[in-house]
Structures are given as C-alpha cells and as structure tokens.
Amino acid sequence: MASPLTVHEHHHFEKATEALKQEHRIIEKVLGAVEKLTKSPGEIPVELWEKAIDFIRNFADKCHHLKEEGLLFPALEEHGIPREGGPIGMMLFEHEEGRGYVKAMVTALSHAQQDPQAARTELFQNARAYLRLLREHIAKEDQVLFEMVDSALTPEEHKKLLREFDEHEEKELGAGIHEKYLAIAKDLEDRLG
Template sequence: MSLAIDDLMHEHDAILASFQLLDGMSHTLALGKQISADDAAQFVAFLREFGDKCHHGKEEGFLFPAMVDAGLPQQSGPIAVMLHDHTQGRAWMQAMEDALAPAFNPDAFVSALHSYVLLMRSHIAKENNVLFPMAENILEADQLQTLFDQFEAHEAQVIGAGRHEELHALLEQLLARYPAPAAAHAH
C-alpha cells in the first residue's frame, strides 16, 4: 500500500475510534447524567479540524482531483458519492453545533452525532474498500508519492506541527470522561 493511502486509512481508524464517544455520551444520557456542553463543543471542533479540514481536505484537495485527472468522472460515480457524503457530514456537524447554542440541547446533539456516525461509518467503508483500492490501481507510484508529500504539506499548513498529537490527546480525555458500556465496543 502506498504511503498516501496508508495515511488516509490511519486517519479513518482515528475517526472511527472517536465514534466510541457517541456510545459513551448516549450511555451517559441514558443513565440520567449530564453531558458537558464544553465536551460536546470540543468533540465537534475535533471532527471539524481533524475529520473535515485535515482529512477531507486531503481527499478533496488532492486525491479526488488526481483521480479525476486519471480519468474518473467527477459528476458521477465514486467521486461524486464521496463528495456528497462529505457535504452531508458537514450538514450533520452543523446540526451538532446548532444543538450547542443558545442553550445546549444534549438530546439534539446526540441525535445529530448519531446520524453523522452512521453516515461516516458507511462512507469510510466505501473509501477503504472501493475508492482507495481504485486510486492505487489508476495512479502511478510517483503520483501516489506526490500525493503523500501534498498531504504532509496540507497537514502542516492546516493544523500545524504537533496538533495531531494534541487532537488525539483531547479525544482520549473525552473517551475517558464518557466511557461506553462494554457491549458497545463490539459494533
């Protein structure tokens, strides 16, 4: 596997791991306990910065255009589906943000987060199992290496040095505050 695709798949793993927070927050609410509005806001910020600006930025700014240049249509097929999913994901993130203010609505937040997680789990499966293997088939090794270099530069510019680690640390803190019930880890 190329470094470029490996990088995107590692980011997918981190995004999927972050979704355990949905189980933890849902469990907290089911127990009649409160979710902190600050924690909810920090999680949306994580999804926006890491999932959207950094990860989707790499795909939309570099991978998808390279695949279109290699002959895939942009207005139909897998690229169009991925772009539609990204747009839908942003709409769910907006719904999460709308649930934060003027007064925090935990149920609306968790409901929007649930819809986002369902969409993104399906989206990630499509990318990992269809789009990424397709990219490795239609792009040359030097193109994939160029993509990786572009990904590294994008990440440095968009989130900066050391921010990846800070975001992972934030996520670990949130997951520790909202532990999912043991059975939730199975799906």
C-alpha cells in the same frame, strides 16, 4: 506519552491511502466516544461535546476530508475517474451532508443552557445521523474508493500525494496538528471508554 497512532509524518507510508486509512482509525475512536455521549443520561457534558466537535471539524473535516477533496480526488480525475456521479461525487456529497449534521450539533449545543431537553434531542439526533453516515462513508472509502486509488496511481504519485498531505496540514492547520488531535482522541476515549 506517545500514542502508537502518531501519524504526523506521512512519509513512512508507501501509499497515500495508508495514511488516510490510519486517520480513519483515529476518527473511528472519536466516533465511538460520541456514540457513548449520545447514550449518557442527565446533564449534557458540554465540554466533552465541544472537544468531540472540535476534533470532527478540524481533524476529520479540515485535515482529512480536505486532503481527499483537494488532493486525492483531483489525482483520481487525472486518471479519468469522473468527479460527477460515481464514487467521487458520492464521497463529496457525503462530506457536505456530514458538515450539515455537525453544524446542527453546534447549534443544539449552544442551546444546552436555555432549553436542555430540546437541545439534547436535537444534539443526539444529529450526532446519531452523523455517526451512521461517517461509519458507512469510511467503509466505502476503505473498501471501494481506496482500492480504485491503489490500482490507478503509480508509486511516484502516491509519494507525491503523501508530501502534499504534509504540506496541506502545515498550511491549513499549522505544525503539530496531528499530535494535538491524537491527544484529544485519546482523552475522549479514556474518559468515555
């Protein structure tokens, strides 16, 4: 069943920021599922955590954040918005911070069998820190950074970025990646909603 959030073709958007905002909405669904996982008592449902982390690493980070880092931010720099300090520097710092939390979540999950109590504490702490960080990060991008992008870039530059987003996905992650991760987001939401 096709999800109303199908995003694979970015060319039905007018602006690069519209495509990125729609990806934010998908990421938020998975953040909601992760929040529910941090509140579930009993044994750690390893399979669900692995699914959520796969989504975070490959969709939120490799697909979404790397588009920003490799394509969007350089386009802003061309318009005189510096990489160091200011919003771009802050976004890059937060992307790295998020990767640190996710790495710690993966490590904690790998200890779920040997030491469930310690693993649970470590996993939940890092997941909650990641949730806080990413929700604030998304709000900053939606409300501040993307406004800057929209006022700096021409319609042609937006179209060029949208084409480059599609190319980035194909090259980095292969065809059909949006469909795969939309299905994972939907599955997590259905099972934890």
